[in-house]
Amino acid sequence: MTDFLRLLFNSLETGSVYALAALGIVLIFRTSRTTNFAQGLIGTFNAYIAAFLMLRFGFGIWTVALAALVTAFITGIVIDTLIIRPAAKVSPISKQIITLGIIMVLIGILPWFFGVDSMTLPRFIPTEYSLTIFGANLRYNTIFVIVLSTLLMGAMFWFIQFTKWGLATRVTASDETTSKLMGVPTKTVTMVSWATAAMLGTLAALFVAPRVSVYANMLLTVQISAFFAGTLGGFSTFFGPVVGAFIISFARNFTQFYISDIWGNVLVYTSILVFLYFKPYGIFGKKPTKKV
Amino acid sequence: MSKPILVLDNVCMYFGGLKAVDNLSFTVNEGEIVGLIGPNGAGKTTVFNCITQFYKEYTGDIYFINNDVKKDLRDIKVTEIINQGLVRTFQNVELIPDLSILDNLLIGAHNQYETGIISHILRTKKAREEEQVLKEKAYEILKFLNIFELKDFYVKGQPYGVMKKIEIARTLMSNPKMIILDEPAAGLNDRETDELENLIYEIKKKFNTTILLIEHDMGFVMNICDRIVAINFGKFLAMDTPKNIQKNKDVQEAYLGSDA
Amino acid sequence: MKILNQIENFFGTLSKRLTKHPIVPFLIFGFVIASIGFLPHTGFIRWGTMGIYAYIVIFTVVAMGLNLLLGFSGLISLGTAGFVGAGALGLGVFMNMGIPFEIAALLVLIIAGSIGALIGLFSLKVEGIYLAIATLFVGEILRQIYTQVEIFGGQAIRIGTVRFLGFINLSMINQTQRSFLFLIITILMVLMMIIMHNIVKSKTGRALMAISRSQHAAQAMGISLLKYRLTAFILATLFATFGGIMYGLYFQNVPTTAWTLDLSLFVIAMVVVGGLKSIYGTFLGVFIIHGVPNLWLKNVFGDISYIFSGILIILVIIFYPYGFIYIWYDLKKIYFKYKARWSKKKVTDHE
Numbered sequence: 001m002t003d004f005l006r007l008l009f010n011s012l013e014t015g016s017v018y019a020l021a022a023l024g025i026v027l028i029f030r031t032s033r034t035t036n037f038a039q040g041l042i043g044t045f046n047a048y049i050a051a052f053l054m055l056r057f058g059f060g061i062w063t064v065a066l067a068a069l070v071t072a073f074i075t076g077i078v079i080d081t082l083i084i085r086p087a088a089k090v091s092p093i094s095k096q097i098i099t100l101g102i103i104m105v106l107i108g109i110l111p112w113f114f115g116v117d118s119m120t121l122p123r124f125i126p127t128e129y130s131l132t133i134f135g136a137n138l139r140y141n142t143i144f145v146i147v148l149s150t151l152l153m154g155a156m157f158w159f160i161q162f163t164k165w166g167l168a169t170r171v172t173a174s175d176e177t178t179s180k181l182m183g184v185p186t187k188t189v190t191m192v193s194w195a196t197a198a199m200l201g202t203l204a205a206l207f208v209a210p211r212v213s214v215y216a217n218m219l220l221t222v223q224i225s226a227f228f229a230g231t232l233g234g235f236s237t238f239f240g241p242v243v244g245a246f247i248i249s250f251a252r253n254f255t256q257f258y259i260s261d262i263w264g265n266v267l268v269y270t271s272i273l274v275f276l277y278f279k280p281y282g283i284f285g286k287k288p289t290k291k292v
Numbered sequence: 293m294s295k296p297i298l299v300l301d302n303v304c305m306y307f308g309g310l311k312a313v314d315n316l317s318f319t320v321n322e323g324e325i326v327g328l329i330g331p332n333g334a335g336k337t338t339v340f341n342c343i344t345q346f347y348k349e350y351t352g353d354i355y356f357i358n359n360d361v362k363k364d365l366r367d368i369k370v371t372e373i374i375n376q377g378l379v380r381t382f383q384n385v386e387l388i389p390d391l392s393i394l395d396n397l398l399i400g401a402h403n404q405y406e407t408g409i410i411s412h413i414l415r416t417k418k419a420r421e422e423e424q425v426l427k428e429k430a431y432e433i434l435k436f437l438n439i440f441e442l443k444d445f446y447v448k449g450q451p452y453g454v455m456k457k458i459e460i461a462r463t464l465m466s467n468p469k470m471i472i473l474d475e476p477a478a479g480l481n482d483r484e485t486d487e488l489e490n491l492i493y494e495i496k497k498k499f500n501t502t503i504l505l506i507e508h509d510m511g512f513v514m515n516i517c518d519r520i521v522a523i524n525f526g527k528f529l530a531m532d533t534p535k536n537i538q539k540n541k542d543v544q545e546a547y548l549g550s551d552a
Numbered sequence: 553m554k555i556l557n558q559i560e561n562f563f564g565t566l567s568k569r570l571t572k573h574p575i576v577p578f579l580i581f582g583f584v585i586a587s588i589g590f591l592p593h594t595g596f597i598r599w600g601t602m603g604i605y606a607y608i609v610i611f612t613v614v615a616m617g618l619n620l621l622l623g624f625s626g627l628i629s630l631g632t633a634g635f636v637g638a639g640a641l642g643l644g645v646f647m648n649m650g651i652p653f654e655i656a657a658l659l660v661l662i663i664a665g666s667i668g669a670l671i672g673l674f675s676l677k678v679e680g681i682y683l684a685i686a687t688l689f690v691g692e693i694l695r696q697i698y699t700q701v702e703i704f705g706g707q708a709i710r711i712g713t714v715r716f717l718g719f720i721n722l723s724m725i726n727q728t729q730r731s732f733l734f735l736i737i738t739i740l741m742v743l744m745m746i747i748m749h750n751i752v753k754s755k756t757g758r759a760l761m762a763i764s765r766s767q768h769a770a771q772a773m774g775i776s777l778l779k780y781r782l783t784a785f786i787l788a789t790l791f792a793t794f795g796g797i798m799y800g801l802y803f804q805n806v807p808t809t810a811w812t813l814d815l816s817l818f819v820i821a822m823v824v825v826g827g828l829k830s831i832y833g834t835f836l837g838v839f840i841i842h843g844v845p846n847l848w849l850k851n852v853f854g855d856i857s858y859i860f861s862g863i864l865i866i867l868v869i870i871f872y873p874y875g876f877i878y879i880w881y882d883l884k885k886i887y888f889k890y891k892a893r894w895s896k897k898k899v900t901d902h903e
């Protein structure tokens with residue numbers, strides 16, 4: 001029971017992190033028609049900024065987190081205007097490769113800006129604040145992560161479903177050229193999507209940082225899981241990837257605990273690949289129609 | 293005397309609730325040039341896609357009769373259709389832009405290669421000879437179409453008229469019994485259209501093929517076709533000689549109705 | 553003017569002859585590269601520098617495989633590093649079991665090729681964008697296996713002296729033998745270049761392009777998507793694995809941790825920056841992405857290979873989408889344009 005509850009809390013927390021990252025990826029997929037492989041690195045980059053500010057100036061975690069979210073917003077806009085817009089016309093695969101290029105640039109920049117020593121970030125709520133349920137330890141920070149992510153995602157769904165800007169995002173996602181003709185400001189929509197996605201990625205990074213310290217590949221697992229979540233749930237909806245994120249987080253935590261560390265991972269990855277073979281567009285996804 | 297080569301029997305094709313082809317039956321005879329006409333969205337391209345098995349979900353039957361062997365095309369994979377002697381072009385030119393014109397033609401001969409990838413890697417004598425034979429064949433077709441000098445240029449950047457010719461040339465590489473052309477004259481100017489008219493006659497004579505074509509240019513269709521099938525909203529309207537089709541009330545209405 | 557025309561004529565006939573016998577330029581190219589293997593003996597370059605060239609030679613083969621996918625078949629793979637690792641580590645595992653080099657290499661190729669076929673099957677089901685993600689997972693699974701499964705020896709697997717063809721002992725440690733190893737991998741590279749050339753100029757190459765450029769035309773012409781997607785992935789994995797085998801053969805000590813997503817990204821950079829669909833372009837790309845930072849830039853700027861490659865990828869895709877190899881064609885174009893303008897001017901001057 002204790003183990004089970006511990007795994008449950010843990011899965012909910014990592015699931016939230018995966019879901020945030022996955023939402024960022026879907027948002028960009030829907031507005032820019034590309035899978036942003038740099039999502040993780042953009043978050044990492046801004047987590048570095050937070051850790052750096054803390055180390056250098058001694059600010060608290062809440063202050064640096066806020067600062068990192070602001071820089072994330074800027075990073076998103078810069079990437080969109082300098083790189084993604086000019087490449088609007090290239091083929092989907094080339095666009096993907098461009099985001100791979102962004103990864104390389106960011107990995108290269110990190111040691112230049114922040115040195116090679118790894119840094120750390122503390123939890124938002126210190127570890128000593130926690131409660132015990134049936135012998136399982138539940139940190140307030142965990143609750144905070146889960147609640148904040150849920151609220152954020154709820155707000156995003158509401159925004160996308162019920163506001164004018166949300167509508168603009170959805171139509172841009174379904175057909176950019178037509179949307180542009182109909183007077184939807186697709187440029188702004190795309191730009192804001194990149195900025196938002198960068199902030200989501202950064203939040204994921206800030207949540208993960210206390211467990212793994214701040215280093216270049218800190219979000220690699222999160223990012224891979226987020227992609228899994230997206231493909232599993234289907235990129236054509238916004239909620240599919242969130243569901244996928246929790247499925248993966250639960251599957252990984254439980255297999256790792258009950259089977260083994262690596263083989264659990266390999267097992268989860270492989271079974272999802274097999275699942276995708278039979279349902280390539282995910283649980284909720286639809287096959288796009290093609291004309292001859 | 294007239295032997296059927298292609299038979300459509302009560303063919304229906306739905307897209308969701310939309311009946312794109314509705315109970316269509318007609319027969320094309322060997323050696324004929326048949327036109328398939330109808331207003332925009334009448335379902336002409338869909339008929340072609342059913343014949344060439346790009347769509348398999350149609351109901352009814354489509355038969356192809358080659359050398360007195362009658363085959364239900366539904367039993368044949370889309371990639372095997374060309375082996376039956378049936379080959380098509382597309383409404384939106386479908387060529388490989390970054391291959392030379394010659395290589396595009398060789399793609400039409402894809403299924404005639406007997407040598408496999410290992411012989412190609414080793415460049416065995418047989419592989420080289422085979423490639424040479426097919427190249428010669430391509431040269432001949434290119435000369436016949438008056439685009440031989442362009443053979444080593446990329447398709448990308450060629451004028452539209454040339455691209456349309458390349459697509460036809462590619463079909464000829466496969467020794468077809470029957471060619472299906474989807475709007476071969478679309479986008480051509482008057483001079484090019486006249487040239488195409490002659491070309492299609494010549495092809496029929498020289499390669500001994502049957503031709504089924506979709507075309508909006510009525511002058512072109514009336515000049516060239518032995519018989520014409522008219523459809524509207526996926527439904528059969530009439531099949532007759534060009535003269536009679538012109539006089540047909542239903543056809544007139546379909547066109548006038550869609551113009552209005 | 554006359555001299556210019558003579559030079560043009562000379563190169564014109566030369567290039568005509570060379571394209572008639574495409575193998576000859578590959579051989580000449582291989583000869584030039586192979587000679588690098590003997591320069592360290594003269595003191596011209598350092599032994600470490602030769603290692604960089606060896607890496608370039610090896611990754612030319614790997615990147616050619618990816619070029620078959622990316623350039624010809626319009627498919628992407630983020631799992632390349634996993635297969636290079638499979639080649640190198642697999643070779644090590646089999647050879648440490650006492651299996652001779654050649655048979656070990658063959659076994660590794662067969663195993664990796666089968667995995668490639670599986671990915672090919674998978675690729676039939678998913679759209680291009682999803683495919684990248686799927687290959688990412690395959691690469692990730694392989695990486696996890698290498699670093700965590702004991703059979704691969706933890707940090708690295710030692711191969712040691714290779715008995716080549718059963719009687720030639722080749723060890724990395726002996727300098728003469730190392731030059732000989734360099735010669736062998738160069739020969740293997742040239743061999744793979746010729747194979748690649750023969751494939752892309754054959755029915756297979758055209759079919760690969762057809763399935764990516766126009767799926768409908770391909771199907772109507774009788775080209776099976778299944779067969780050629782499989783072919784593309786099998787070939788790409790075989791090339792990558794072959795590169796891995798060359799790595800094991802030359803370096804004789806294979807780390808288990810090197811086969812990461814980052815490495816796959818570098819290989820993509822090589823293909824994109826050098827030139828899609830071009831064999832010499834692939835070599836050029838490997839040279840630019842691996843050679844330039846490690847041979848020259850490192851001494852001045854420190855390790856900037858990541859930034860350098862990343863920026864090049866972005867710039868090339870936006871501004872020069874066919875890659876650096878096409879500079880040659882553009883130069884030729886500019887030359888003829890200026891020549892035409894110049895000779896016109898001369899004519900008008902006379903009038």
Ligand SMILES: Nc1ncnc2c1ncn2[C@@H]1O[C@H](COP(=O)(O)OP(=O)(O)OP(=O)(O)O)[C@@H](O)[C@H]1O
Binds near residue numbers: 291333334336
């Ligand atoms: N893949 C598809 N999915 C859904 N509807 C389709 C599809 N293909 C065609 N349709 C619809 O079926 C109808 C017939 O289309 P089709 O392309 O066959 O017409 P057509 O006669 O070739 O027209 P045109 O002269 O414009 O080429 C149209 O209403 C079209 O919108």
Ligand SMILES: [Mg+2]
Binds near residue numbers: 338383
């Ligand atoms: Mg049509």
